[in-house]
Amino acid sequence: MEKSVLVVDDETGILKAISRVLSRSGYSVKTASCGDDALTILQSWPCKVVLTDFRMPTMDGAELLATIQTHFPDIVGLVISGYSDFESVKKLLNAGTAFRFLQKPWEDEELLLQVGAALEHYQQHRFNRQAGKMLLAASEPLLELSSEGIVLQVNAAARALLGDEVSKAGCLLASLVRAEDKDKISATLFDATRSVFVTLDSLVEIELSCRLVGPGSCIIELSYVTVPVLVNNVFDLPAMLNYQQLLQLIPKYIQNARSLALVAVKIRSFELWSRVIGYTEAERALESIAEQLLASSSALGELAFLANEQFVIVIPVPDSEMQVLQNITEILSSITGHQQLAKGAIDFAVSYCLLPEDGNDPRTILNNLLLGNMLVAQSTLRMFMRYDRQAVERKKHQLSLSQALHSAIEQDQLFLHFQAKFDLHKQALSGCEVLVRWHHPEFGIVSPSLFIPLAEQQGQIIEIGYWVLKQAFQALVNWNKKGIHIGKMAVNISGRQLMEPDFIEWVKHHLTQHGVNAAQLEFELTETFLLENFDDCVNKLKVLSELGISIAIDDFGTGYSSLAYLNKLPLNVLKIDRSLIADVESNLQTQSLVANIVRLAHDLNLRVVVEGVETMDQLQLVQQMGCDVIQGYFIARPQSEQGYIALLSSAQSQSAVSLYGGADV
Structure with a gap:
């Protein structure tokens, strides 16, 4: 960022002296001998910092900074004057019109220190405004984190994911994750090239990645990796597996050298769909879908519920891949045939994998299957897609590029x-x-x-x-x-x-x-x-x-x-x-x-x-x-x-x- 400073003083010698000190330290400097000239310069040269004398003819420093604050609110104002003016300048400082006061005669080191602090203040102000806009506008979960790990701002999506605790003053993000993951929080601070995976106290696994870095704080994006919701707490359907139970089930089949099909079923545009029909109606419909999926799949295998729109059907020892496709068709047709809502039909994104052919590590294959299912949900495809290792790797590569691009x-x-x-x-x-x-x-x-x-x-x-x-x-x-x-x-x-x-x-x-x-x-x-x-x-x-x-x-x-x-x-x-x-x-x-x-x-x-x-x-x-x-x-x-x-x-x-x-x- 260009370090630009406008110096305003009615004494030519002072203008030259200050300009020389700042220029030697890499600042871009312009000078003005009165307030009117300063405002004219700012029309075509929006600098970062204005350093002005307090006592000047026609327009004094207080009037100049007040005008600048009205028309150029991002610019940071500094006042340089004799100590006799300090009481008057104090009013500007208390009102926020001026950032700091420098006394004449000045020490060059102090001058550079105060101008540098003003520039940092400018950067922080711009960052805060940009961060605020980003948080308000974003649909994805975002929060602003201080260098100490304190949550400064949080948007509605992040609050919904983390809970109301995150909105409390002085909340440490690390306090919301499991003890073994607390040290990971600092790893993502101010490093836009990496992301970390943590598990919340609620057992939800999320990815944290730095979206925007500013002086003293950064914007962190949160995204679901998997959402291991305890099913019994959501629906009164104890026959459904939760995330942990599903992870424990997969190795049993693999260890017994038996084949296994995992079918990920995701409701497309669930959030939008919920807003259209209302959340209460959406919850009822979701429970109805879960009941029908459970009834349709129980003869074949197990059903797991991982999130509000994500199910996984477990089909042990399928005869063939064609048999898996036929089973999926039968299960979903039993739902789409009579689960039509007044405001629109339910649409599913479906992907599947065969184990051990497509992998044998339960957590990896499940997470990759869900990532592939997300890609299907984001596309216009209306077919059952088998887990595509290359497509998942491409998506992971894209996420890595996304992080690296920040720096x-x-x-x-x-x-x-x-x-x-x-x-x-x-x-x-x-x-x-x-x-x-x-x-x-x-x-x-x-x-x-x-x-x-x-x-x-x-x-x-x-x-x-x-x-x-x-x-x-x-x-x-x-x-x-x-x-x-x-x-x-x-x-x-x-x-x-x-x-x-x-x-x-x-x-x-x-x-x-x-x-x-x-x-x-x-x-x-x-x-x-x-x-x-x-x-x-x-x-x-x-x-x-x-x-x-x-x-x-x-x-x-x-x-x-x-x-x-x-x-x-x-x-x-x-x-x-x-x-x-x-x-x-x-x-x-x-x-x-x-x-x-x-x-x-x-x-x-x-x-x-x-x-x-x-x-x-x-x-x-x-x-x-x-x-x-x-x-x-x-x-x-x-x-x-x-x-x-x-x-x-x-x-x-x-x-x-x-x-x-x-x-x-």
């Missing part, structure tokens, strides 16, 4: 690649697209198709997006200084990033700070996001366009937009998705579709960029259709900065014909 920026694991574009009219390279890449020390190069969706889901795409923009701006600055002119640099902007309240101001500030010409930039947004958030996008895109930034709609052809509808947005470029180009050589319908898109786009004064051009035949076809720019492996793969600059140099020294295989392009 990717901090540990310098992200880097940029640049993919060149080729202007078909000028027969020359024309700009590039910036692409973010991730190299993890354990996982190696992680595909963007894996980590970008994860970042979107977790909200990290905002931080990553800002990092990409900063790096892209810096690359442009470096190239401009070296006399390397590339045309436009295209940067993908996440929809969530665009919707950030301060996104426009951030862009303005960093354009100015880096000295970047906005006309060199192109922001790409996906077609789907623009359509889903049309009204919210229009004004922001207009402001960006007025700054001089070109706006492109990315992946066109993957959604359901009409060009006439998009004409209401301030767009400059339409990018045809690679999926439309894949079979353009052999599919006449695709050729007609692409040609019509190009024609209509040109009617709307939009330039057309075609992605995914990989062959000469594709290039020639899209050129005949009137496309303006192409991008794809036929021109260049995404490359490092050095590779891209080398390509530019090569292109400038060769003709387009010789550069691209002697073809007549």
Whole structure:
């Protein structure tokens, strides 16, 4: 985070002295000689800390900080003045308008200490606000934990999982878990690369993982691993097994060298379903389902109840896998045939495994089966899925990536690649697209198709997006200084990033700070996001366009937009998705579709960029259709900065014909 400080004093000598001390310690410093000048600077430079004199003509320090608190509530104010002003300053401190007081003359060490404390206070305030938003908005169980393990905030989902005890002041999270797991709590604090598994006093096994790290506290996500509810306490159905009983049963069959089928049955969208019909009715329906499952499965084997929507049927010594599928069909048909509620039908997600063929460790195979069942429940599949070790391992890998992604920026694991574009009219390279890449020390190069969706889901795409923009701006600055002119640099902007309240101001500030010409930039947004958030996008895109930034709609052809509808947005470029180009050589319908898109786009004064051009035949076809720019492996793969600059140099020294295989392009 940039350490930015605005110093306000009517004495030039003091401004220079303070600025010199702070600059030498790595702070970005601006100065103002009066309150009005300070407020003007803050309009375009939203710093973190304001250090102001108390006695100044026109507007004193108290009035300045009060105004800043109204219009820039995140900024932390410090007052520096003579001791005679302390009684007046004390009122500001007590009111929270000022954070600390420094006495003139000051010691440089004390100055740096107090400014550093103000910066930490700023970070903590921002984190607390972000944490509060996250806790309120999240449907998953989240809580904020102090460095001492004290629960500071908790959302409703976490409270439902942990119980009301967690909401009591000073509650230690470790006090809610079994004694042997208490030491594990500290392992997840401030470490976004790992998660731990603990068992609550209620015998519920949960996973704790760090979602967001701040100064002095962190956000912890809680998720069920398995939920070993004691059945007798839920339903008066003693014939059903609970989690521990199920774990004890499995080894008996394995030790006797007998085969065993485990069938996981999960009620889809149970929480939503409960809210629709009401929790009381849902509880009755659930008990009815349990009774019917028990009646239907008792002749075959055992039934276990693990959570409000999760059952496991145990079928000992099945004749064959086909017999297992037939048994599942018969059991569920007895339920779905007459368990129809007024507000909708019950839908089940079903997965199964065969032991010992699919594994022999009871806890591992059961947990993996339930994880696989969760994947089925989240999908649209309406079939019985056998335990897929690869699918479960992929999900576990995805969870590991999700944790590792939290520290990717901090540990310098992200880097940029640049993919060149080729202007078909000028027969020359024309700009590039910036692409973010991730190299993890354990996982190696992680595909963007894996980590970008994860970042979107977790909200990290905002931080990553800002990092990409900063790096892209810096690359442009470096190239401009070296006399390397590339045309436009295209940067993908996440929809969530665009919707950030301060996104426009951030862009303005960093354009100015880096000295970047906005006309060199192109922001790409996906077609789907623009359509889903049309009204919210229009004004922001207009402001960006007025700054001089070109706006492109990315992946066109993957959604359901009409060009006439998009004409209401301030767009400059339409990018045809690679999926439309894949079979353009052999599919006449695709050729007609692409040609019509190009024609209509040109009617709307939009330039057309075609992605995914990989062959000469594709290039020639899209050129005949009137496309303006192409991008794809036929021109260049995404490359490092050095590779891209080398390509530019090569292109400038060769003709387009010789550069691209002697073809007549």
